[in-house]
Structures are given as C-alpha cells and as structure tokens.
Amino acid sequence: MQLQDTQAAAASAAAAPAFSLTPPHAPAGMRVTKRNGTREAVDLNKIVRAVTRAAEGLHAVEPLPVALKTIGGLYDGATTRELDELSIRTAAALTAEEPEYGLLAARLLAQVIAKEVRGQDLQSYSQATARGAQAGLINARVRDFVAAHARKLDDAIDDGASRRFEYFGLRTLYDRYLLRHPQSRLVLETPQYFFMRIACALGGGEIGETLQLYRTLAALDYLPSSPTLFNAGTCHEQMSSCYLLDSPGDSLQAIYARYGDVAMLSKFAGGIGLSYTRIRARGSLIRGTNGKSNGVVPWLKTLDASVAAVNQGGKRKGACCVYLEPWHADIEDFLELRDNTGDPARRTYNLNLANWIPDLFMRRVEQDAAWTLFDPKDVPGLPDLWGDDFERAYQAAEARGTGLRRIPARALYTRMLKTLAETGNGWFTFKDRSNATCNQAARSGNVVHLSNLCTEILEVGSEDETAVCNLASINLAGHVTDEGIDFDKLAATVRQAVRQLDRVIDLNYYPIEGARRSNARWRPVGLGVMGLQDVFFRLRLPFDGPEALALSTRVAEEMYFHALDTSCALAEQHGAHAAFADTRAAQGVLQFDHWPEARPHDAERWEALRARIRRHGLRNSLLIAIAPTATIASIAGCCECIEPQVSNLFKRETLSGDFLVVNRHLVEELKRLGLWTTELREAIKRAEGSIQGIEAIPEPLRRVYRTVWELPQKALIDLAAARGAWIDQSQSLNLFMATPNLGALSSMYMYAWKKGLKTTYYLRSRPATRIAQTTVAGAPVQAAACSLENPGHCEACQ
C-alpha cells in the first residue's frame, strides 16, 4: 500500500467491488425467529420468568440483570436457539462474581439439552436406547439388556441429579460426550441417559449392579476415563485409555507397521506411548543399500504427521509420547524435537517426548562422570535389560569401545533439563525403579520398556505384545465430610470400580491383535483419584503440611488394599489371570514391600490378604494408577487428580471454548468472613488468582489457598513418594516452577529420583511476559517485582 494514496483510495472506496458475504442491514425493533420460522418481539418478562424458574434455590442469583444482558447482546431476527445459548453464556460469564451463576448456566443448559432430546420424540431412556441402536450407535448387548429391563431402568433415571453439574462439566459433556445422531447431529441422550448407558454397558448384565453403578456415576463420585465414557455400549467399544508400544525392530517393515498400529489405536481414542530405542542412530550403516542411516528423527517426523492426521473422530486429537533411553546416540536430536527454532523438518510438535532413564545415568551425573552414547545396532540387548544386568552390559560395551561418543553425563543432564524448561516436554521417567517395583516384571524377559502418554502406566511388553490399560478415577471430593474421609464409602466405591474395570477387559474392542493378547494374560487396570485438593480445602489442610501427607497416604493405602482384596475375590470366582505365576504377588511380594519407609496402617489385615492372594491369586496383575483426569475432573467439577490448584481464579481452555473457573471453596470461606466484595475480587484478579498478598484474609486461610506456584515442589514429591508405596503402577506427577532455573531443576529431579519416584510428567512454567490485563482497573504494567527472599527468581536483578 502506498502511504500517500490511502485517503484518495478511501474516498473512491464506495464504488469498488464489495468484499462481502452479507449485505449490511438496518436494525429495527428486536425480534426473535422461532423454530417454526415465525418471528415475534423479544419479551423481557418471558426471559426473566425462564431464568427465575431455573434459579430455584440459588439465593445469590438475580434474574433481571441476566435477562437484560442477554437482550443487550441480541440482534434482530436472532433465533430462539441463539437466545437460549446467549442466556447460558451470559449467566456463565458472571461466575467469577458469584459461583451460583455457574450453576444457573448449567441448569439453563440442561433445559436446552432436555428440549433437544424430547424434540426428537424421545420420552424415556429405553426409547432413546432403541433409537440409538436403530441409528447404528448402540450395540446389541446393551440394546437387548435395556429392552429386557426397560421399566426399572426408566424409573431409576434421576433427572434431578443433573443439578450437581457445574457449567463447565455439563458443557463438556454436551459438546463432546453425549451420543449424537449420525445425520441430524442432535444429541440422543440427556446426561442421565448417558450415565445409564455406561452403567448398562458395564454392569455385567445384572440389574442390581447396573443401577448401583448408575447411582455412583450420577452422584459424580466416580468416573471411568474418557474412552470408556465415549464408547461404552456403542458398536465400537474401545474403552482403554493407554497403549504402550515397544520400540519397533530396527527394520523398515517394522517401522511402517508401527505407524499402522499407532493410527488404528488413535482412531479409537487411545493415548499412545511408543519406544524408539531400538532404531539405529544417525550415521549407522544400512547393509541393504550400503548407505548411512539418518537416525530416528526422520521416522519421528513421519509419525508426527500421522498422529496429526488421525483425530479420533473429531472428539479429541490423537496423542502420542515417544520414549528414548539416554544412551541412544540420537538423544540430543531427540531433545530438540519440540524446540521452536531450527529446521522445521526436524521438529515434531504433535509428539510428546520422554526420557527412559537408567539409574546408572543418574549416578554418573551425581559423580560428574562421563556417559557413553551407543548405536542400538551395536548393543542390541540393552533395551531388554535393567538393574545390575543393564549396568554390566553397558559397562562391558563401554570397555569394548563400541560406543560412538563419550560426553560428560552432566552436559546431557543439562540438555534434558533445558528441554523440560523450554518446552515442558522430555519427561523424566526411571527405567530401573519402574522395573524393580513392577508386579509383572518378576521373571527376566518380562520387561517394562516405557511408560504411556501420561506416565502413570507401567506394564511389560515386547515387540509382539502391546500393553493396554483401562482407567477410572474416584472423586475424593464425594468421599469427604467435615470430619474427614469416609473410608467405608471409599472402600465400597473401590470394590465397585475394580469389578467394573475388570469387565472392561473382556468387553473391550482391541484395535490391534498384540494388545488383545497382552491383556488376556495380564488383565491390568488403573484405578486413580481426583479431587485430592478439594479434600484439603474442605478440611482446611495446607497442601505441604504433615496432616495432608498422612491423609493422602492413607487414602492410597486403603485404595490399594480394597482393590487387591476385590481382585482376589474375583480370582476366587473366575480364576487368577493367566500370567499370575509370573508375578511378584505370586511370591507374596506387594508394592509397599519395595518402599522401605512405608508403614502399613494395619499390618495384620495385610498379612491375611497376602495369604489369600497366595492361595487364590489375583484377577488383575496391576490395579492402581493415578491418571491426570484432565477432562473427567471437569465433568465431576473437582480439581485434577492429586494436583494442587493452579490458581484461585483461572481460565480453562478446551475444545468447547474458554471458561472462567473460580475456586468456590474459597468463595464460601470469604463469604463466611464477609470478605467476598468487589474490591477483593479485583485484588485476586490483579494477582492472577493468588491471595497471598491480600492482608485482609486471615493467614491460616491464605496458607490453605496457596496456588501450585506458591507451594514448595518438594512437598509434591514427598506426597508422591509416600503415596507411591501403595501404587503398583505410577502417577502423572506434574511439577511446577514459574521461572525455571537450572539449579533448582537439577536439584528437584535428582531429589525425585532419590525418593524412588518411578515417573514424573510435565514441567509447567509461566510465560516470561504477559498479555495486558484489559478488564482490571489499575492493573500493574510490570509483572516482576524485586524480592529479596527470592533472589533466584527475580528477573529484575539479573
């Protein structure tokens, strides 16, 4: 554009061809277009009445402002559908001022969903199931079960239970989980029909157990993982969350076959862990062509494209984490795969990365010794060895001079930490500890080669056997009273959960044969938790205090006990899993035996259980895994798994759009103290959800409501280590550091390894600069303030 010509151009613009899809129109009086196409004037009173009905029992909600704001955003001729949607979003937007508006938004949305279902002439759960079966969505097993028990199931549907939803949870269900008609795209189920579908699919064909499971789900006390929620009862019942694929063998056929495996598993909503440790390194000779290999990066680039192409039926994107052992000579290229500079041909933004680290490497780092990098072609046995066997083989290879390069172990450790800090990726997972504590790895030859996409699953596998796990999580917030955890209720939920998870193994559709084979032998499941932080809020326990540590450990012990107990009872009934004789449990060894500091709460009870397990075996080789619960915690309206809260006030971004989430526990406390005022809200917003600088709030409360950025990360590791004694798989343990620096990072991961953690997950950090806050009066322009207590974190002084 010529600078000088602009005004002349603007003057002649009117005559130019229009770059326009819709002609501007003149707004007149506001009317809405009804479903039948007729128009009527917008009636404020009608909207107020509708909001008032939905707000029953919500005392802080004022219907009139919601109605007025809704109309303010309307345009002439908008549809009633748009009007409904706008009123929901208007209410939701007020959540940060008063959390009850979130409940109001959820109820308005529930009405819209109910209308959508009823509008297709579906008046009951059994009718909706029959329609779903006709449309080719519901499988014959569930169709017939529902037809046989129609009256009981229809009577059990509890529409009032939908009032438990927070807006965000219900929105997520509506946008992505409820079954939709393949042509009309209208939802065929209400949230309660949805829960009943899961219950009917996983209730074992038994009406009593089905109804019990429905009630637990409807209470939001327990939720299976997303693939189970998506697919249970459907014609493609792929309900497992995790697949662990061992490294393809070092051949073109094997590499391409693995792409196919990954695609098939992604298609049906499985998350994938994939080792690449067996693939030869850059510069290695290719005998068939007498050329030199380009190493793992080009193969991973192809995998990256493949993962992006398969998007899980539009429900969520495919996701894959690649594991590499740090002795692989391509490790440095591997660590750069997600850098945001450099050659795009060597970057893979759709892949997650993890390091599968032997203890020997960590010891060499500690000793400041050298580390040798190998071409896997020269040391083909290494991926299948761990512990002393690995160390002997590794050192022998070093002595033979087979290594390609020697570098200081600390130089590589530094690069690994930098990758973590700069990309959040390149997770630290520990090969030896994972194998030494794995129930399945008792016999040599049964080796854990990697963890999964979220680093909570540890199962043995091989080139022909792909480990699988189906997951579920208990909402601890639903198992707490003012007195503490209700352990009887927790035990009952665990028993119900293990029976349900065990059924999934038999019902599950396995997209690849290697996975079916493995699951038939090992029958592992992964029961986890969510809402631990909600429990601490409710009981006013600081996250890093001794009471929190004791309670969280006790919860883990109770869950492991009742899970084993139930699995043993199932073995008594149906027989132990086929590979039971190959497990450590068969030798009487349980998870906490690998953790010297663990003290069973009631040793006698454990000895009795040990004896029963020896006699009857276990139905499942593995039982407990703490998954991240990102989406199901939203549905249940609780904090994620075992994590501290990120902020007292934050924005949540998902496929359904962005939502403001406010810590309702804090709001309740502040209301009790008469402190929930506009000024205080603004202060929290200015501080990006922190309340530490707000003197008006009593100090003990401030300690309870610290954000994860304000907690010592050592506490997270200590809690994880104490809990680890009762977790036979692992935990998705995120660590957080607002401004990462190498000193703190290297200390932190060394500590995590020494405490015996098997795996860690993302390192979360915060951006160095910020978006200007547009809606806070007097927002500070500069973010960093100098703090003498915290010089390492202070940007201003460096």
Place this chain on the structure above:
Amino acid sequence: MNTPIAPASAPPPCLLDPGYALTLRPMRYPQFYDMYRAAIRNTWTVEEVDFSGDVNDLRQKMSPAERHLIERLVAFFATGDSIVSNNLVLNLYRHLNAPEARMYLSRQLYEEALHVQFYLTLLDTYLPDPAARQAAFAAVDNIPSIAHKAAFCCKWIDSVRQLDALDTPQKRRRFLLNQIGFAACIEGLFFFAAFAYVYFLRARGLLHGLAAGTNWVFRDESCHMAFAFAAIEVVRAEQPELFDAGLEAQVRAMLAEAIDCEAEFARDVLAGGIAGLSPAQMRQYLEYVADQRLRQLGYAPQYGAGNPFPFMELQDMQELANFFERRVSAYQVGVSGELRFDSSF
C-alpha cells in the same frame, strides 16, 4: 543505579534529543533493556500454530454472518501489522535516541514481521481462492471501514515523516502525538478491538488456530504498548513541560476519532447480526478501553464506560490448557543458572 554522569552545567541528555547514541554502559534506561530480554524469552513461531481445525469450523460450524466477520477481520489483519512496522522504521527508531530503546524496537520489528507472517499464513489457509486473497489485501483500499482505519494510521505516520531532528518542543510534541497514536489508538485500540472479536469466537470454542496465534500476538502487542507507554513516561519525567494542555486536548481528539473509525468498522463487521456481540456493545468496549489508555497516560478518563464483554475477562486469567486439546502456550525460551544439587525448590 545507572544515572548518567554529566557535567553540572550541561542539561542532562533526554530520550528525544536528536542523534544516534551508542553508549550502553552506564545504561540510562535499563527498563528498556529488560523489556528486550523478556521479549526474547517469549519467542514463538508460526509453525507452532495448529490451524487444522479452523477450516472445518469455517465451513461447518459458522454462519454466513460469522464468516463475514472473519473475512473482514482477516482483511484488516492482512495489512495492520505492516503499517505498524512502517511507523516503527520511519519514525520511532529514528527519534527514540538510546541504544537500549533501539534494541527493543529492533526486537519489536521482528515481532511485527512475525505477526505479518502469521496473518499471511492464516489468510492463505482461510481463503483458498487466490482472487479472494488478493481482495483481502486490496481491502485496505476498497473496503471503506478498513480504508478509514488505514487512513487514520497513515495520517499520523505522515505527521512526523518530514521531521529530521526533534530540536524544538513543538516537534517533540508532534512526535509524542505520533507515538501515543500508535500505542493508544492503533495497537491499544484497533488491535484490542480486533482481538475482542477473536476472543468472542474462541469463548465459543471456534477457530483455535486463530485464537492460539492471536494469544501470542496479543502478548507481544501488550509488550509493545507497555514499551511505548514506558518511553512516554520517561519523556514526561525528563521534560514535563512538553505535556501541556494542548497536547492533552489533541490526544483526546485523536482517541475520539479512533473510536469513531473502529465503531464504523464494527458496524460493517457485525452487519450480518451476531448474537452476543452488538455494535453498541463494541462502542462501549472501545470507550472503556480508551479510558484505560487515558489513565495510562496520566489523564482523567473521559467516557466512564464499563466493560460489556465478559469474554475479555477470560483472557486476563491464567490459562490452563488441557494438553489433549491444545498446545500450551506458556513456555519460556531460554533457561539460565548452573547445575546444582542443593537448591531449594
């Protein structure tokens, strides 16, 4: 701290003094250098933005009125950042006479180019037809509501282009008006309004690629604005006499004109009717933002408008992306320190 040592007789040097200063030690304005370093830590690339869902959204999920909104917006973005770059090179870099300030501006120039690349990629992705692409760039000449905004920008660029040296208070005021125009009206108002449309759509779960990139662009633009206001603050501290009543009146008039320009654009963008976003609300939002700009400049607010857009509150909040669904945009580039095993964490 880093106060320059000058002979008692000579007046202390000022940021707007003519010349091309080279001395970085002692550093006169360390805050500019810090801003430069902070900007580098937030490097991002267009390749990181995933547009894969956007085309589907445009084709399948969006109404004609919403597609019209997007086409107008893309047409504005196509040229907006290039105009800002031009002013940076032609005026700001020339007259802000401190090497650390010019370091920041160099970085800003790179970021503007990155934004141009981002919006070009966006346009190529959204508009498969080459004629439509050409039309988008021609919008700056052909579409009145966009041409008026461009004319506003170019008027202020041209207002100081002929100035070789800011050697009188009048010239310095003319320059200040240019800088305030770009910070408060163009980056701080036109762009903020454009971001509001994007955030409105994002709050409804639409166009994640556009939203992700915009998030990063917004973060950059926030820093550009913060730098400009910091520079203006420096000038005010050095030469308070420049900030007279005449300057204030001109700033207020300029903001009023910018609001009118942008409100005209809003009427065009929203012509098809968008539930939840009316031209009247957009005007109120512009007035609300303009009041904030006035406050940042140390002037009393003029309009007394409240924020009508709850979805803009969303963007003030810490993001917690569900990693299955979005790439987290919060990571830093560059980590410092030494390997240790006894640090607290």
